[in-house]
Amino acid sequence: MFHVALKLAQEQQNYVAVTHIYDLLANLAYEQGEHEKAEKLFVSVMQRLLSTGTPKTDNKLIHISLKLANIYRIQKDTRKAEEGFKFCASNLQNNIEEGKYDDDTLLLWAMTLDWYARFLVDVNRLPEAFENFKRAYDLCVQINGVNNEEIVILLNDLGTICFVQNDLDNAISYLTQAVTIGNKLPDMEDFGSVLINLGTMYAKKGMMEEAKQLYQDAWKNAKEHNNAQVLKEASSCLDELKSSKTAQQ
Incomplete structure (x- = not known):
């Protein structure tokens, strides 16, 4: 469909329409993981926008630049990213x-x-x-x-970094906030991962009952959302907790 529209726009020498279709094709390739194709199309769109006087500080150009940077990140081109x-x-x-x-x-x-x-x-x-x-x-x-999935994800990220840097108390603080908000968002499909992360923090603190409850909650959440990956991870955490408890007896 896009290619038919592109051909028509090119035949009509409609510069704006061609640019718009290139942008749509670039985003489609980006979403489908065709990063090399997306990169070429995004670069073409940027060049066309700049040639018509769009300033480089325009949000549209910045948004394209952001996607290009993320493509370079995925391609491990650290400098360009x-x-x-x-x-x-x-x-x-x-x-x-x-x-x-x-x-x-x-x-x-x-x-x-x-x-x-x-x-x-x-x-x-x-x-x-x-x-x-x-x-x-x-x-x-x-x-x-605060009551949205983006905030839960960001709090989870903040907590995870604290954990990696051995700041367990702040990790628990951020993840507790994430769980409190996430509990109000029944449609959040990956919330089980956040519950598992907080459970892992509690396990590190030796608070095994609290960890067990969070792993169980994560398992239930994953089951409700048919999230096989989180379900498997929650089951693994529960098994590990059970094995650890048995070994200590």
Whole structure:
């Protein structure tokens, strides 16, 4: 369908329509994991937008740049990925500081900080990752409040980084907040993973009954959402807890 529309737009020499179709094709390739194809199309879209006078600080161009940065992250091109994330973050921050923003801009900035943080986790720069996750969290709270899946995920990420850095108390604090909010979101399909993470923190603290309850809750949640991966993980955690208890007797 897109290719037919593209041919028509090209025949009519409709520059704007061609650019729009390239953008749709790029996003389709991106969502389907065809990253090389998506990269070429996104670059083409950027070039076409720039050639018609769209400033490089425009949200549309920044959003494309963000997706390109994430493609480079997936492709393990560390230099290009970091350059892309920093370009997006700095331009968005400048726009916001100059008062040129709306809620969509703030959401794009939060997304940029979140994706950049995940890149920083990949390259084991955890303190920087934590800082960016925290900024993304603060922005998301500012825009949408706390009772949503994005906040649960960000709190889970913050807790996970604390755990990896041996800050167990703060890890439990963030994950407890995540679980409290997640319990109000019955449609959250991956909530079981958050429950498992908090259970693991309690197990590390030697609080086995609390850990067991969380693993059981995770198992039930995964069962309700037909989440086979989390179901398997919760079962494994419960088995491990049982084995540990048996070994201590």
